[in-house]
Amino acid sequence: MWRVMLVDDEPLVLEGMRVMVDWNRYSFDICGEATDGSEALELIGELRPDVVFTDIRMPLLTGIDLIQRTNESMKQPPTFVILSGYDDFSYAQTAMRENVSDYLLKPIDEQEIETVLKRLQQELGQKQRTNEEMEQKRQLLVSTSGPDSYAAR
Numbered sequence: 001m002w003r004v005m006l007v008d009d010e011p012l013v014l015e016g017m018r019v020m021v022d023w024n025r026y027s028f029d030i031c032g033e034a035t036d037g038s039e040a041l042e043l044i045g046e047l048r049p050d051v052v053f054t055d056i057r058m059p060l061l062t063g064i065d066l067i068q069r070t071n072e073s074m075k076q077p078p079t080f081v082i083l084s085g086y087d088d089f090s091y092a093q094t095a096m097r098e099n100v101s102d103y104l105l106k107p108i109d110e111q112e113i114e115t116v117l118k119r120l121q122q123e124l125g126q127k128q129r130t131n132e133e134m135e136q137k138r139q140l141l142v143s144t145s146g147p148d149s150y151a152a153r
Helices: 011-020 039-048 062-074 089-097 109-142 147-151
Strands: 004-009 027-032 053-054 079-084 102-105
Touching: 004 011, 004 039, 011 027, 011 109, 027 039, 039 053, 039 062, 053 062, 062 079, 062 089, 062 109, 079 109, 089 102, 089 147, 102 109
Parallel strands: 004 027, 004 053, 053 079, 079 102
Antiparallel strands: none
């Protein structure tokens, strides 16, 4: 299961996201929710979600600020999807510079979010397989370059 966190300053949006989507169908589990960016930043550090769906305009810390700070502070930050009621191109441009996976406009369409989840499921699966392959290669390299490997020659 992939861990997902929901961030929005509107409790009804959080509830809607929670109940509208069959998260388990796409191998996602909601691990946490936050109602502002600073709370979200703290929870991301604690919960280490794979994906964060975040509103762009929130009190204390905007969604963009949240993404920037997370990207700066974490070696492997989560994938971000922005939820926004603002069809402002400058927000989308900034989001793209921060490597945001998607930019969804509110109200969120169920089919649209399911399409995003299918794609994220594939991307996260590929990323996990790549990381596992790299770890296997690293382990092989360590075991073949150790002190015992020269004694056999």
